[in-house]
Amino acid sequence: MTNQKGSISIHTENIFPIIKKWLYSDKDIFIRELISNGCDAVNKYKKLISLGEAKGNTDEHYKIKVSIDKENSALIFEDNGIGMTAEEVEKYINQVAFSGAEDFFNTYKDKMNEENDIIGHFGLGFYSSFMVSKKVQIDTLSYKENATPVRWVSEDGLEFELTQSDNRETRGTTITLFLADDSKEFLEEYTVRNIIDKYCSFLPVDIYLETIKTEETKEDEVVDTTPINDTNPLWLKAPKDCTDEEYKEFYRKVFKTFDEPLFWIHLNVDYPFNLKGILYFPKLKNEFELIEGKVKLYNNQVFVADNIKEVIPEFLLLLKGVIDCPDLPLNVSRSFLQNDRDVSKISKHIVKKVADKLKSLYKNERENYEKFWDDIQVFIKFGCLKDESFYDKVKDSILFKTINSQYITLNDYLENCKEKHENKVFYVSNEEQQSQYIKLFKDYGLDAVILDSTIENHFISMIEFKNQGVHFNRIDADLSDILKDNDNEGNKEIKTDIENLFKDVIGDRINNYSVESLKSEDTPAIILISEQSRRMSEMRSQFAGMNFGMSFEEEKTLVINNNSSIVKKLVSLKDDETKKEKVSLICNQIVDIALLSNKELDSKELDEFIKRNNQLMSMVISL
Numbered sequence: 101m102t103n104q105k106g107s108i109s110i111h112t113e114n115i116f117p118i119i120k121k122w123l124y125s126d127k128d129i130f131i132r133e134l135i136s137n138g139c140d141a142v143n144k145y146k147k148l149i150s151l152g153e154a155k156g157n158t159d160e161h162y163k164i165k166v167s168i169d170k171e172n173s174a175l176i177f178e179d180n181g182i183g184m185t186a187e188e189v190e191k192y193i194n195q196v197a198f199s200g201a202e203d204f205f206n207t208y209k210d211k212m213n214e215e216n217d218i219i220g221h222f223g224l225g226f227y228s229s230f231m232v233s234k235k236v237q238i239d240t241l242s243y244k245e246n247a248t249p250v251r252w253v254s255e256d257g258l259e260f261e262l263t264q265s266d267n268r269e270t271r272g273t274t275i276t277l278f279l280a281d282d283s284k285e286f287l288e289e290y291t292v293r294n295i296i297d298k299y300c301s302f303l304p305v306d307i308y309l310e311t312i313k314t315e316e317t318k319e320d321e322v323v324d325t326t327p328i329n330d331t332n333p334l335w336l337k338a339p340k341d342c343t344d345e346e347y348k349e350f351y352r353k354v355f356k357t358f359d360e361p362l363f364w365i366h367l368n369v370d371y372p373f374n375l376k377g378i379l380y381f382p383k384l385k386n387e388f389e390l391i392e393g394k395v396k397l398y399n400n401q402v403f404v405a406d407n408i409k410e411v412i413p414e415f416l417l418l419l420k421g422v423i424d425c426p427d428l429p430l431n432v433s434r435s436f437l438q439n440d441r442d443v444s445k446i447s448k449h450i451v452k453k454v455a456d457k458l459k460s461l462y463k464n465e466r467e468n469y470e471k472f473w474d475d476i477q478v479f480i481k482f483g484c485l486k487d488e489s490f491y492d493k494v495k496d497s498i499l500f501k502t503i504n505s506q507y508i509t510l511n512d513y514l515e516n517c518k519e520k521h522e523n524k525v526f527y528v529s530n531e532e533q534q535s536q537y538i539k540l541f542k543d544y545g546l547d548a549v550i551l552d553s554t555i556e557n558h559f560i561s562m563i564e565f566k567n568q569g570v571h572f573n574r575i576d577a578d579l580s581d582i583l584k585d586n587d588n589e590g591n592k593e594i595k596t597d598i599e600n601l602f603k604d605v606i607g608d609r610i611n612n613y614s615v616e617s618l619k620s621e622d623t624p625a626i627i628l629i630s631e632q633s634r635r636m637s638e639m640r641s642q643f644a645g646m647n648f649g650m651s652f653e654e655e656k657t658l659v660i661n662n663n664s665s666i667v668k669k670l671v672s673l674k675d676d677e678t679k680k681e682k683v684s685l686i687c688n689q690i691v692d693i694a695l696l697s698n699k700e701l702d703s704k705e706l707d708e709f710i711k712r713n714n715q716l717m718s719m720v721i722s723l
C-alpha cells in the first residue's frame with residue numbers, strides 16, 4: 101500500500117442536519133446570529149474607515165433594521181455595514197465554516213491595537229437561518245469602489261444561485277428569510293421584539309424593528325423611532341465614571357424590578373483575559389427568593405445564556421448580574437466550556453473579586469456591611485460550603501448576629517465569652533421557639549448567636565471542622581455548668597431527694613435528671629437537649645426513610661432548680677401520703693411546662709397536660 105496524505109471531504113447534506121441540531125437547539129437564535137452579523141458588518145466598516153482603508157464617515161447613522169413582511173411571509177434583516185462582493189459571498193457564504201469575521205481579524209490584527217469586537221468566530225451563524233426558512237436571499241453591495249450589488253438565493257442551504265441584485269443601491273446587506281410554514285410565529289412583532297430584546301439588548305449598533313403593513317408603505321422610507329437596544333451598556337463604562345443611580349437604574353432595567361440592589365461589584369479585567377460585568381447583591385425578602393438569582397452571560401454584548409455554571413460558580417448564581425466575556429465562543433456546547441482552561445480562570449477570578457468586595461466592605465464600611473448582613477449571609481455561607489478558596493478569603497469577614505442584635509465575628513464572640521464558656525458558641529435556631537432560653541441567657545448575662553437559616557447545620561459543622569476545638573451548642577443544649585449558682589450549691593441530700601422524687605413520678609419519659617441551683621427562683625425546671633443527639637436526629641429527618649441501624653432519639657435532660665420555691669415545697673411533701681397525688685400532678689406539670697418551652701409535647705402529652713391543668717384549677721378554686 102502507498103502512503104497517502106489528503107483532506108477529508110465533508111458532504112454538506114450530511115453535516116447540515118447535525119450542525120443545526122447540535123449548535124442550535126434553540127430556534128430563536130437565528131435572529132441573534134443575523135443581527136450580530138449585521139453588527140459585525142458595521143464594525144468592520146467603521147474599522148476600515150478608522151484605518152484609512154475605506155472612505156466614509158464614522159458619524160454616519162449605522163443601524164440594523166429588522167422588518168416583518170406579513171404579505172410575503174418574510175423577515176428582513178438590513179444593515180449599512182461593509183457589504184460583500186460576489187467573491188466574498190462565494191468565499192464566506194458558500195463555504196460553510198469559513199468565517200469572514202476570523203479572516204477580517206487576521207488580515208487587520210497587526211493594525212488594530214484595540215480589542216477585537218467582532219462577534220463571529222465559526223462561519224456557521226448565517227446557516228441557522230435555514231432552520232426557519234424555505235428560501236433565503238442575500239442582497240448585498242460592498243463598500244468597495246465600483247462594486248456591483250449581488251444577489252445570492254438558496255432554498256435549502258445546499259444549492260445556490262448568484263446573480264446581480266436589483267435591490268441594493270446603497271452599501272450594506274439585506275437578508276430576506278422566506279419563512280417556512282412551521283415558523284410563521286416569527287411574523288409576530290411581539291415575538292420578534294422579545295427575542296431581540298433577549299439577545300441583542302446591548303449590541304453596539306442601533307437596532308430597529310418594524311412591521312411592513314401594505315405594499316405602498318413598503319416603498320416608504322421608514323421613520324426611525326427609538327432603537328430597541330442600549331448600545332452603551334453600563335458595564336462597558338469605567339467604574340469610576342458610573343454613579344450609584346446609574347447602577348441602580350441598570351439593575352432595575354435589566355432585571356425588570358422596582359427593587360434596589362444592596363451593593364454591586366463592577367468587574368473590569370483586560371488581562372490575562374477580557375471580562376467586564378456587574379454583579380449585584382439583591383435584597384432578599386425571604387430565603388426562598390435565592391433561587392431566583394440570575395447572571396446573564398454576554399459575548400461582545402450579545403446575550404449567550406443565563407446562569408452558565410461552568411463560567412460562574414454555582415453559588416454566585418444566587419446573585420444577579422451581567423458578565424460580558426468576549427473570549428468565550430458564542431455557540432459553544434457546555435462540555436466544551438467545562439474543559440476550557442480559560443473558563444476556569446475566569447470563574448476563579450470572579451470568585452476572587454466577590455471575596456475582595458466583601459472583605460473591603462467589612463473593613464471599610466462595617467456599618468453598612470452589618471446592615472446588609474442578614475441579606476447576604478446565606479449567600480456567603482453557601483459560598484463557603486461550596487468553595488473552600490472562597491471560605492479562606494472571606495472567613496474573617498463572616499459575622500454572627502447575637503441575641504442582643506450585635507454583629508460580631510467568631511473570634512470576637514469566643515474572646516468575649518472566654519471566661520464563662522471557653523470555645524463554646526451558643527446559638528439560637530428559632531428565636532420564637534427558644535425564647536424562654538433566650539430570656540434565661542439574658543438574665544444570666546450570657547450571649548448567643550442567631551443561626552436560623554436552613555443552611556446553618558452544614559455551616560456549623562464546617563466552622564467546627566475548620567476551627568478545631570470550637571463547639572457550637574444550641575441554646576437549649578448542655579448549659580448546666582453555666583447556669584449553676586456556684587455560690588449557693590445547696591444541700592447534697594436534698595438534691596438527691598428532689599432527683600428521686602421526679603424520677604419516680606416521670607420515669608423514662610426523660611433520659612437524664614439533674615438538680616442544680618439556678619439563679620432564678622421563678623423557673624422550677626428546664627429541659628436541655630444534647631447537641632449531639634439533636635444533630636443526629638435532625639440529620640435522620642433530613643434523610644427521611646434512611647435507617648442507619650440505630651435510633652437517634654434526642655437525649656433530654658431535666659434540670660430541676662432546687663432554688664425554686666415550688667420545688668422546695670414539693671420535696672418537703674414527698675413523704676406525706678395524703679399529698680402524694682397532688683405532688684405527682686405538679687411534678688408532671690413542671691416537666692410539661694419545661695418541655696413546652698421547647699415545643700415538645702405530642703398530642704397525647706398535650707391532652708394529659710390540659711387535663712391536669714383543669715384539675716389544678718379546680719383544686720385552686722376549691723381552696
Ligand SMILES: Nc1ncnc2c1ncn2[C@@H]1O[C@H](COP(=O)(O)OP(=O)(O)OP(=O)(O)O)[C@@H](O)[C@H]1O
Pocket residue numbers: 133137138141179181182183184192193198199200201202219220221222223224225226227272273430
Ligand atoms: N450582514 C453581513 N454583512 C457582511 N458580511 C456578512 C454578513 N453576514 C455574513 N457575512 C459574512 O459571512 C461570513 C459567515 O457568516 P456566519 O454568520 O456564517 O459566520 P461568522 O459570523 O463568521 O461566525 P459565527 O458562526 O460565529 O456567527 C461572515 O464572517 C461575514 O464575512
